[in-house]
Amino acid sequence: MREAREAFRRFWPLTRGDRRWMLVIVACVVVSALAETASILLFAELTDNALEAGSLAAFWGPAGAWLGVAALGALVGYLGNSLATWTAERFVLRLRANVFGHVQDLPPHFFQRHRRGDLVERLTGDVEAIEQLVVSGVVGTISAAFSVVFYAAAALWLRWDLALATFVLAPLFLLAARRFSGRIKQASQDERVADGAITSVVEESLGNIVLTQAYNRRRDEERRLDKEARAWMRASVRGARLSEMYEQFVEVVETLCVLSVIGLGVWEISAGRMTLGALLAFAAFIGYLYPPVRNLGQLGLTVTAATAGAERIAELLDAQPSVTDPDVPVPAWPVRGRVSLHGVSFRYPDAARESLRDVTFSVGPGELVLVTGASGAGKSTLSKLLTRFYDPDAGVVCLDGVPLTDVPLEFVRENTALLPQQTLVLNGTIRENIECGRPGATDREIEQAARSAAAHEFIAALPDGYDTHIAPGTAALSGGQLQRVAIARAMLRAAPVLVLDEPTAGLDSVAARQIVQPLRRLMSGRTTIMITHDLSLAPDADRILVVDEGRLLDAGTHDELMARCEAYTRLVEPWSEPARKTTARKPLTDDTLVLRL
Numbered sequence: 161m162r163e164a165r166e167a168f169r170r171f172w173p174l175t176r177g178d179r180r181w182m183l184v185i186v187a188c189v190v191v192s193a194l195a196e197t198a199s200i201l202l203f204a205e206l207t208d209n210a211l212e213a214g215s216l217a218a219f220w221g222p223a224g225a226w227l228g229v230a231a232l233g234a235l236v237g238y239l240g241n242s243l244a245t246w247t248a249e250r251f252v253l254r255l256r257a258n259v260f261g262h263v264q265d266l267p268p269h270f271f272q273r274h275r276r277g278d279l280v281e282r283l284t285g286d287v288e289a290i291e292q293l294v295v296s297g298v299v300g301t302i303s304a305a306f307s308v309v310f311y312a313a314a315a316l317w318l319r320w321d322l323a324l325a326t327f328v329l330a331p332l333f334l335l336a337a338r339r340f341s342g343r344i345k346q347a348s349q350d351e352r353v354a355d356g357a358i359t360s361v362v363e364e365s366l367g368n369i370v371l372t373q374a375y376n377r378r379r380d381e382e383r384r385l386d387k388e389a390r391a392w393m394r395a396s397v398r399g400a401r402l403s404e405m406y407e408q409f410v411e412v413v414e415t416l417c418v419l420s421v422i423g424l425g426v427w428e429i430s431a432g433r434m435t436l437g438a439l440l441a442f443a444a445f446i447g448y449l450y451p452p453v454r455n456l457g458q459l460g461l462t463v464t465a466a467t468a469g470a471e472r473i474a475e476l477l478d479a480q481p482s483v484t485d486p487d488v489p490v491p492a493w494p495v496r497g498r499v500s501l502h503g504v505s506f507r508y509p510d511a512a513r514e515s516l517r518d519v520t521f522s523v524g525p526g527e528l529v530l531v532t533g534a535s536g537a538g539k540s541t542l543s544k545l546l547t548r549f550y551d552p553d554a555g556v557v558c559l560d561g562v563p564l565t566d567v568p569l570e571f572v573r574e575n576t577a578l579l580p581q582q583t584l585v586l587n588g589t590i591r592e593n594i595e596c597g598r599p600g601a602t603d604r605e606i607e608q609a610a611r612s613a614a615a616h617e618f619i620a621a622l623p624d625g626y627d628t629h630i631a632p633g634t635a636a637l638s639g640g641q642l643q644r645v646a647i648a649r650a651m652l653r654a655a656p657v658l659v660l661d662e663p664t665a666g667l668d669s670v671a672a673r674q675i676v677q678p679l680r681r682l683m684s685g686r687t688t689i690m691i692t693h694d695l696s697l698a699p700d701a702d703r704i705l706v707v708d709e710g711r712l713l714d715a716g717t718h719d720e721l722m723a724r725c726e727a728y729t730r731l732v733e734p735w736s737e738p739a740r741k742t743t744a745r746k747p748l749t750d751d752t753l754v755l756r757l
């Protein structure tokens with residue numbers, strides 16, 4: 161119960177704005193319970209005065225009142241239930257937006273360490289479970305408590321001695337709920353984890369369908385799903401069995417209560433101390449009393465199950481973004497594009513060693529700098545620091561001499577366009593995919609960007625042109641075409657600094673050739689830091705940085721490095737033979753560049 165209290169305290173603030181509606185719902189429930197109490201008393205009156213006496217004259221008055229009370233109860237019940245659903249859904253809406261917003265700010269390593277399916281499950285199933293803890297839980301508890309008080313008071317008022325005799329059994333419900341709650345929570349937790357695992361397996365499997373089919377992995381994937389599905393089935397059946405056991409136990413206790421009431425009633429009537437109407441009303445109150453008592457017990461179980469979901473959401477909310485905006489940011493200025501790093505060291509959270517160590521360099525406005533090095537040297541890590549996905553542990557990264565930590569994150573991202581290794585596609589039209597570079601851009605500007613990116617021709621040739629719908633993983637465009645859409649997006653962004661992470665990786669020579677010219681247009685006039693293994697652009701670069709095991713080994717022009725840096729000559733080797741031949745004969749063209757690829 162301590163966990164439930166903690167979870168409740170954590171999520172209760174999100175009901176702000178809806179609490180008055182929760183009060184209205186409780187008021188509706190109270191009026192409903194009052195209407196129900198009144199109808200039972202009217203029923204007793206009808207039994208004793210109209211039914212037993214066989215008097216029609218005594219019928220009309222209580223019958224009319226009963227009808228009025230029933231109509232009021234129906235209206236209030238409708239209002240209360242509609243309002244309860246609305247309030248509950250609003251809470252879910254708010255909580256999901258809150259958690260989703262938080263998750264969007266989390267650093268890349270968080271997503272590498274959590275399976276996507278599990279995150280999806282947390283943002284869907286678990287979010288809804290918390291609603292049962294906070295909104296339905298509170299409303300349900302207050303309503304049930306009010307109902308118990310009303311019906312118990314009415315039963316006591318009718319016959320306090322009989323009522324007390326039947327109340328003796330009530331603690332049995334609570335005792336049973338207590339006994340079952342721990343095991344139900346465990347089952348519910350296992351079910352949620354298995355739910356997440358199933359979503360993960362399905363998602364990973366569909367995302368990897370080519371690998372699955374090409375390597376005949378179908379049976380392995382099916383086995384993987386089967387394993388998780390069985391875990392889910394076990395947890396689900398265990399949970400359902402426990403709930404059912406509880407339900408049936410409660411049924412038996414209830415029957416015991418009803419029989420006690422009837423037995424006591426028969427005794428009282430035979431002794432002439434009670435009328436039949438009073439006994440029926442009394443039995444009805446006891447009958448009405450048990451569902452809310454049972455609900456209170458059931459609510460305990462629902463709350464414990466919801467706590468399992470709440471703990472999983474709390475874990476998400478406790479994960480911290482790796483970067484935050486400064487309290488007092490430096491005001492925005494027209495960025496020229498000087499990028500500099502001073503003594504930068506960085507270690508990924510929980511990593512054994514540093515991925516960058518004491519790196520210092522500076523890139524002037526409009527310069528093209530290539531960053532190269534062996535696999536795992538720290539090149540992509542550098543791009544993550546330049547675009548402020550992480551802050552360095554030591555040293556500083558500056559834009560126009562101002563530390564990135566002193567400006568709002570949005571300002572950094574507005575002025576630094578990233579063209580990552582994998583082409584990022586949004587679910588939307590090609591137009592929307594390009595426009596996201598600068599929201600609000602006109603159709604003319606979008607087309608202009610596409611022309612500069614050499615994408616206009618193939619887009620215009622599509623049946624729906626710029627309105628062609630594309631989505632991550634399902635786009636009917638080639639890798640090179642998608643890369644050109646991404647270049648058009650970066651063109652539109654018009655950021656003074658450009659960070660390219662292996663822009664030709666994964667493309668064949670023809671596709672790579674098609675993006676060389678657009679890339680050149682994109683880079684012209686912008687500070688460009690290109691991370692690449694492909695050194696065909698090396699002679700064009702103003703400077704090349706050679707990174708090795710997180711350190712900046714050397715920096716210079718292609719010719720300087722060829723003359724003095726052995727590591728660089730080794731990196732250039734794969735390209736050098738055709739390169740020497742072609743540059744000796746004619747100046748660099750797009751085609752020669754790609755031949756060297």
Ligand SMILES: Nc1ncnc2c1ncn2[C@@H]1O[C@H](COP(=O)(O)OP(=O)(O)OP(=O)(O)O)[C@@H](O)[C@H]1O
Pocket residue numbers: 268269272508509511515533534535536537538539540541542
């Ligand atoms: N999320 C992470 N957590 C821990 N270590 C990481 C993480 N990402 C990268 N690393 C480590 O940091 C080092 C540098 O990685 P990085 O991705 O920057 O290399 P790279 O030079 O870009 O390699 P490649 O050319 O293969 O893409 C590697 O040793 C890698 O194992």
